[in-house]
């Protein structure tokens with residue numbers, strides 16, 4: 001747990017970087033600090049591991065005033081990830097990752113084994129990357145090593161200062177997703193500085209919006225976006241905050257439709273409605289057009305007689321018509337986990353031009369739970385951005 005009590009930092013030249021700051025990051029919580037350049041985010045963070053000392057007030061980590069702790073020992077207990085990752089150029093990726101455990105006295109073999117585990121955890125195969133040097137990695141890979149290295153001593157507290165700042169938006173989004181997955185397992189206490197509002201919204205259990213040296217609002221992303229506390233925050237989160245809310249509004253049970261379900265090995269229902277097709281493990285496999293829909297399509301094919309690879313010999317139409325669910329099933333690629341964001345669902349719907357999105361169990365094996373239709377998605381979107389609740 002990290003606690004700031006009336007902390008002020010005035011630099012020697014008189015700049016007040018942080019002004020009477022009080023807030024707390026609970027154990028296992030990830031708080032993002034977001035705000036314009038120069039508003040004191042980095043200074044706040046550096047006061048936790050004593051790279052900067054407060055002018056007044058106290059910073060406590062796990063109840064202990066950091067100024068009463070030896071800075072070297074403190075920094076070993078607090079993982080620190082920065083944008084310019086600061087890897088040692090003449091050490092391999094594995095050696096870089098094992099740095100802190102080695103400093104803490106762990107034997108070489110054990111430290112390397114742990115480092116290999118961590119590299120794996122952040123998505124770098126230690127057999128491929130372990131023996132490389134930092135300049136043989138891409139920017140995104142270096143960032144991952146930075147995260148792995150910060151985790152190596154298993155610190156309860158992580159400070160992350162624009163850790164994904166140096167990579168392009170696509171890689172950044174992937175690193176964010178992976179980090180979220182990791183955090184849901186590790187539950188570290190994290191202070192995460194970013195310029196990027198999307199990132200702050202996506203990653204934070206809570207987000208602190210900074211004005212000059214002060215926090216203007218500290219709350220869940222949904223609340224900051226939905227009910228900005230001050231005109232400054234409203235301005236900062238922008239006019240399109242309603243849209244941003246989509247990123248933080250989860251797909252819920254109540255949004256789901258439950259059309260008929262058939263199994264892959266079932267016989268084809270004759271007069272059925274459109275159905276969802278599940279495989280033997282209860283995962284979505286595809287969808288089956290309703291009888292009327294299928295007949296319409298076959299009618300069209302017969303009329304034009306142009307289906308590729310088929311002649312016009314009598315009886316072929318019947319042969320072409322599927323007889324089992326497996327033959328008749330069409331792919332259903334668009335899927336989101338329950339609890340995934342409406343934004344994710346919306347973008348899957350657009351990407352696959354899909355009428356149905358399969359909603360699956362987020363834990364384990366992707367079991368089918370229901371579908372999200374365009375109508376239900378629309379309804380959920382309207383509710384999320386504060387529109388009229390449909391009756």
Ligand SMILES: Nc1ncnc2c1ncn2[C@@H]1O[C@H](COP(=O)(O)OP(=O)(O)OP(=O)(O)O)[C@@H](O)[C@H]1O
Pocket residue numbers: 011012013015016017035036037038039040041042043044195
């Ligand atoms: N060592 C220093 N001496 C004097 N002023 C400093 C020092 N470090 C930072 N500042 C000033 O303190 C203020 C806050 O800086 P800080 O780096 O904490 O902001 P930030 O919000 O992290 O900015 P950015 O997003 O640009 O990194 C700025 O006005 C900065 O110029």
